[in-house]
Amino acid sequence: MPLFAAPPVESPASRLVLPLGVCICLWLGFGHPLPLLPPALPPLVLLVPPLLALMGWRAASTGAAFRRGWLSAWAGHLLALYWLCLPIREVGGLPWVLAVACAAFVALCLSSAGGLFAAAAHLLRRRSPIVLALSLGLIWYLLEWGYAVVAGFPWLPLSGALAAWPLLIQPADLMGGYLLAGLWAAMLLLLFQLPQGRRYGLLALALMAACLGYGGWRLAGEPAEALPEGPGSFAVLLAEGNIDQKQKWLPAFQRATVQTYLRLTAGMLAAHPGEHPLIIWPETAMPFRFTPENPLTRQVRELAVQAQAPLLTGAPGFEGSGEAMRVYNRAYLIAPDGDLAGYYDKEHLVPFGEYVPEWLQWNFLSGLLQEVGVYTPGEQRQTAPLRSSGLELGMLICYEGIFPWLAQQRVRDGANVLADISNDGWFGRSPAGRQHLYLTAVRAVEQNRWILRGTNTGISAIIDPRGRIVLRGGQFEETARWGRARVLTATTPYHALAPWLPPGAALLLLALIVFGPVRRNV
Structure with missing residues (x-):
């Protein structure tokens, strides 16, 4: 039988x-x-x-x-x-x-x-x-x-x-x-x-x-290298602020949040004198209007100038005014001279967290759903890498790292390294943080790219092109970690065959x- x-x-x-x-x-x-x-x-x-x-x-x-x-x-x-x-x-x-x-x-x-x-x-x-x-x-x-x-x-x-x-x-x-x-x-x-x-x-x-x-x-x-050296290699500084999610967006805590990231970054820079790493802060690490006239923004830019290093951070982006105002989940890249090198707006938003699905937008539910985020998705054409100091960063924010076609698009547009900033604090100590990390690791193998993953509460990591996690942080720790990665331009057979x-x-x-x-x- x-x-x-x-x-x-x-x-x-x-x-x-x-x-x-x-x-x-x-x-x-x-x-x-x-x-x-x-x-x-x-x-x-x-x-x-x-x-x-x-x-x-x-x-x-x-x-x-x-x-x-x-x-x-x-x-x-x-x-x-x-x-x-x-x-x-x-x-x-x-x-x-x-x-x-x-x-x-x-x-x-x-x-x-x-x-x-x-x-x-x-x-x-x-x-x-x-x-x-x-x-x-x-x-x-x-x-x-x-x-x-x-x-x-x-x-x-x-x-x-x-x-x-x-x-x-x-x-x-x-x-x-x-x-x-x-x-x-x-x-x-x-x-x-x-x-x-x-x-x-x-x-x-x-x-x-x-x-x-x-x-x-x-x-x-290609043996695993925790600290790769040689042509194309560069230093990376990942800062985890471990900011309490219930306090993060309160105006009274904004200054303390900035000081936490400045302190963590300055301490790690002091431990590696003469180095000029790519500094990565997590998704919406700066929970305020990241405008040039904001004193908190100026402090962040001054850090990039003092370190002579590019700084990548998440912050909300605002465009328009009044009822026409649009809010974006944005990643800003500050150049070593303190100027804005570019930004990326998250294009794939999280349902129930960053927007309300259309099929649930009923009047009788409006009161229950009033706290759901009102982010606007970024335009799909805005996927060019963020460029600074020889790096071409293909940006992914939060769970965008689990979509193979988004990483594919970043590499097609010229990214020689992928950066994924996230805030997984809402998952608590559940398995979701580990699941998210491993889903992102698959993109490294598919695209032959190093992935630099910066998070608020963990798990921050550096993933090599073989999907190995060569640097891995903990969870719910206020810390900064130092590592290295390498820019790559070669693509995989999958990259050519994917469509x-x-x-x-x-x-x-x-x-x-x-x-x-x-x-x-x-």
């Missing part, structure tokens, strides 16, 4: 095994708060596609497969994304009941991909093992990519969990994180069909060995469905 064939009778206990497996693998694979286990167990997420496929194969109908896959994935998403209610409550100002409901709704929407995958497995159950594995691998890729484009919150792709072990994500330089997830799904599906024939298991093991061998070759070919991968995968999937052989004995 084929591995995925439905048993004659499925007991209530056996019906719980697969959903429970999906739930546990998502929870433990992407991060959990359990103190006695490692923060995450990345390989477990690789079991999610075959478990969902097995669920779909054993279902009595396509609808049953969809429902079981969706509900199982929803339970796992709820456990992995429970922290969503924290920023929705603290940033958006929604009551706890609505915050929890919004978080559950987001998890419900994202987990529908699990239902679609299980339903696809049921529909394709008569295909030959190789066609089945390849088709479902392509479907997994297209689901991850499609949900990222449509839903706008691609927080739990398989590559985001695997990034904790850089060996597993090296092929992302060839195909990107989403297609790599599809490849791993296809290989695991082949391996799960071992009882149907040894050759399928051997093929799966050979493909896995090739992926791991490629990863090992890439990592060995063609989704349509190519869709065409290949269509060909497999139309022309792929069908088994008669299932």
Whole structure:
């Protein structure tokens, strides 16, 4: 009997095994708060596609497969994304009941991909093992990519969990994180069909060995350097103010906030005399109008002049006046001479934190949603690098680092290093901070760029082009850290192929469905 064939009778206990497996693998694979286990167990997420496929194969109908896959994935998403209610409550100002409901709704929407995958497995159950594995691998890729484009919150792709072990994500330089997830799904599906024939298991093991061998070759070919020297290298200073989120925007605390960052930066500069690093402060580190006439702004510019170093900081940007005023989540780059070298406005805003989604803009909810941010998205054409001292910084703010096409655009526009400033303080001590860090690390591999990540409460980091975190800060510490990085101009095969991968995968999937052989004995 084929591995995925439905048993004659499925007991209530056996019906719980697969959903429970999906739930546990998502929870433990992407991060959990359990103190006695490692923060995450990345390989477990690789079991999610075959478990969902097995669920779909054993279902009595396509609808049953969809429902079981969706509900199982929803339970796992709820456990992995429970922290969503924290920023929705603290940033958006929604009551706890609505915050929890919004978080559950987001998890419900994202987990529908699990239902679609299980339903696809049921529909394709008569295909030959190789066609089945390849088709479902392509479907997994297209689901991850499609949900990222449509839903706008691609927080739990398989590559985001695997990034904790850089060996597993090296092929992302060839195909990107989403297609790599599809490849791993296809290989695991082949391996799960071992009882149907040894050759399928051997093929799966050979493909896995090739992926791991490629990863090992890439990592060995460029050893990790915490402090790279030589041509193109430069110093980096990351300051974490650890500013209390409930005080940050109060006018009475603005001066103290500036003094905190000035003190942290000056102390680290004093420890490295003669160095002129790129100074990075986090997203909205300066919570005031960053105008030339503001005395606090002048203090920041004076620091850049004294250090003879470029300074990158986040601050709100204001344009227009009165009802026509627009507020932007902005990153300013101050040149070593104190002048403004340029700025970037965040283009991909966070729903419920920085804006209210259009589908929720109802009059009867206006009172509940009045505290939600009113930021305006930056223009997509404004993606040119911020330039100073030979650096061309491709800017990403907060969760923009989880979108592969944004990093792709920055590099296409000429960025030789990527900078991601963020404020993850709203996540508390939940796994979200680690999840965010590893999602960003995948972009380094895809684009062959160093990523400089500055945050308010952690996790600040320097990530090398192999996705290795060569400098990593703590969380909720008032500190500054010193590191080095290198400018790079070479691009990856994925950078060239990225626009063609989704349509190519869709065409290949269509060909497999139309022309792929069908088994008669299932």
